[in-house]
Amino acid sequence: METIYALATARGRAGVAVIRISGPAAHGVAERMAGPLPRHGRGLRRLRSAEGEVLDEALVLTFEKGRSFTGAPVVELHLHGSRAVINAVLNELSGQPELRLALPGEFTRQALENGRLDLSQVEGLADLVDAETEAQRRQAMRVMSGGLGRKADIWKRDLLRAMALLEATIDFADEDVPVDVTPEVLDLLSRCETAMRAEVQGVGAAERIRDGFEVAIIGAPNMGKSTLLNHLAGRDAAIISDIPGTTRDVIEVRMDLRGLPVTLLDTAGLRDAGDEIEAIGIARAKQRAENADIRVHLVTAEDYRDGGDHPNDLVRVGLADRDRSGHPGISGLTGLGVPELLDEIASRLEKRSEGAGVAIRERHREALLSGIAALEECRSKAESSDLLDLAAEDLRLAVRALDTLVGRVDVEDVLGEIFSSFCIGK
Numbered sequence: 189m190e191t192i193y194a195l196a197t198a199r200g201r202a203g204v205a206v207i208r209i210s211g212p213a214a215h216g217v218a219e220r221m222a223g224p225l226p227r228h229g230r231g232l233r234r235l236r237s238a239e240g241e242v243l244d245e246a247l248v249l250t251f252e253k254g255r256s257f258t259g260a261p262v263v264e265l266h267l268h269g270s271r272a273v274i275n276a277v278l279n280e281l282s283g284q285p286e287l288r289l290a291l292p293g294e295f296t297r298q299a300l301e302n303g304r305l306d307l308s309q310v311e312g313l314a315d316l317v318d319a320e321t322e323a324q325r326r327q328a329m330r331v332m333s334g335g336l337g338r339k340a341d342i343w344k345r346d347l348l349r350a351m352a353l354l355e356a357t358i359d360f361a362d363e364d365v366p367v368d369v370t371p372e373v374l375d376l377l378s379r380c381e382t383a384m385r386a387e388v389q390g391v392g393a394a395e396r397i398r399d400g401f402e403v404a405i406i407g408a409p410n411m412g413k414s415t416l417l418n419h420l421a422g423r424d425a426a427i428i429s430d431i432p433g434t435t436r437d438v439i440e441v442r443m444d445l446r447g448l449p450v451t452l453l454d455t456a457g458l459r460d461a462g463d464e465i466e467a468i469g470i471a472r473a474k475q476r477a478e479n480a481d482i483r484v485h486l487v488t489a490e491d492y493r494d495g496g497d498h499p500n501d502l503v504r505v506g507l508a509d510r511d512r513s514g515h516p517g518i519s520g521l522t523g524l525g526v527p528e529l530l531d532e533i534a535s536r537l538e539k540r541s542e543g544a545g546v547a548i549r550e551r552h553r554e555a556l557l558s559g560i561a562a563l564e565e566c567r568s569k570a571e572s573s574d575l576l577d578l579a580a581e582d583l584r585l586a587v588r589a590l591d592t593l594v595g596r597v598d599v600e601d602v603l604g605e606i607f608s609s610f611c612i613g614k
């Protein structure tokens with residue numbers, strides 16, 4: 189294994205910056221710069237260049253092989269977090285013949301190769317590093333701490349028990365001993381299948397939590413859509429004017445709505461377009477609104493009162509102060525009714541988030557579906573005594589599908605894709 193190094197913290201001025209070195213040469217290189225180090229501990233040391241110049245006074249942490257994040261020997265240099273210090277130390281490290289700059293995600297890759305994390309935990313870690321909201325953090329933590337692997341292990345244990353029962357039946361089949369194990373086998377199969385299906389059901393919600401929900405604000409020109417968006421965003425993201433047809437491109441604002449990641453969309457006012465550009469804007473507005481998770485339809489107070497049915501993915505809100513009917517409406521100008529609108533959106537999105545479990549990616553869905561398909565095959569064969577051999581083969585396929593979840597098999601082709609989303613230093 190090579191020895192790699194990289195800045196683990198973000199670039200730019202900060203209180204402290206951390207450089208990680210991982211691999212067999214880590215301790216040797218660090219001692220060359222810092223002098224003798226504790227074997228598995230920490231110490232305050234002067235880091236010197238080869239010429240003897242003091243580069244920084246740093247906190248140096250050492251981790252023994254098998255007892256570090258990567259599983260390889262690790263040294264962490266906790267530096268003063270200025271650009272100049274970071275550059276000086278990185279420059280010194282780049283001159284060390286045993287070292288190479290880490291690729292994106294390469295520390296985590298070492299952790300995977302050294303069995304410190306399974307593949308699903310690596311995926312969870314990737315999501316955790318990207319998490320912007322509380323719901324994203326919680327979901328990533330569930331997966332990073334091994335939730336999917338634990339479930340897969342439980343299912344696998346049941347399937348291996350079913351396999352042993354089937355094989356015992358096959359062995360006894362010659363001996364005229366009437367052993368009917370199928371009820372127990374079928375019971376084990378259906379238990380797994382139900383649990384796996386529940387996880388498949390949750391992948392959609394999990395993906396929404398990771399990628400974010402879209403909420404589109406729609407309505408006629410000049411209704412105050414941009415005003416409402418700016419109010420929600422807390423900044424002037426969209427242009428407000430009393431000229432109808434101001435907004436043309438879709439304006440996007442990312443926000444954290446009670447822990448849920450939401451992209452708000454301000455769209456062109458819907459009407460018969462005044463010109464060609466506006467027509468394009470309106471077409472885009474319709475398209476994006478159609479794909480959004482929720483549409484907030486701004487209407488006049490009169491229209492709101494005349495009401496009527498509307499699809500339940502549509503939150504219909506009436507403007508507050510444009511008539512005197514006195515009903516509680518909404519205004520992006522005064523903020524009236526905005527907390528209620530946010531509550532309504534959040535509660536709808538929370539409903540959509542329900543069911544997210546520890547299967548959170550398309551890769552997980554595919555593995556589970558192929559496992560479920562194998563279990564279905566197995567069940568239909570297990571019911572007929574002359575197909576038990578084939579039933580056992582289907583079970584092996586199902587177990588294999590579970591193994592791909594945690595990366596015990598078929599890892600190589602997915603690694604590139606997973607690590608491409610990591611940053612350098614992770």
Ligand SMILES: Nc1nc2c(c(=O)[nH]1)N(C=O)[C@@H](CNc1ccc(C(=O)N[C@@H](CCC(=O)O)C(=O)O)cc1)CN2
Nearest residue numbers: 196206208228229249251254255256257258262264614
């Ligand atoms: N300084 C620092 N902070 C960090 C990390 C890191 O690598 N370095 N992490 C990186 O993502 C996360 C923590 N994850 C870690 C997981 C395992 C070990 C580790 O060395 N485990 C040893 C025990 C070490 C000890 O107790 O001295 C072990 O399990 O044997 C370190 C960090 C977040 N904070």
Ligand SMILES: Nc1nc2c(ncn2[C@@H]2O[C@H](COP(=O)(O)OP(=O)(O)OP(=O)(O)O)[C@@H](O)[C@H]2O)c(=O)[nH]1
Nearest residue numbers: 409410411412413414415429432433434435457519
């Ligand atoms: N009285 C009142 N005026 C508002 C309110 N919200 C917005 N306005 C005004 O209505 C005009 C249009 O506001 P915008 O937010 O640009 O409307 P829009 O729906 O985005 O308009 P388009 O870009 O044409 O689709 C501006 O002059 C706003 O100041 C409100 O709640 N009450």
Ligand SMILES: [K+]
Nearest residue numbers: 414427434435
């Ligand atoms: K506007």
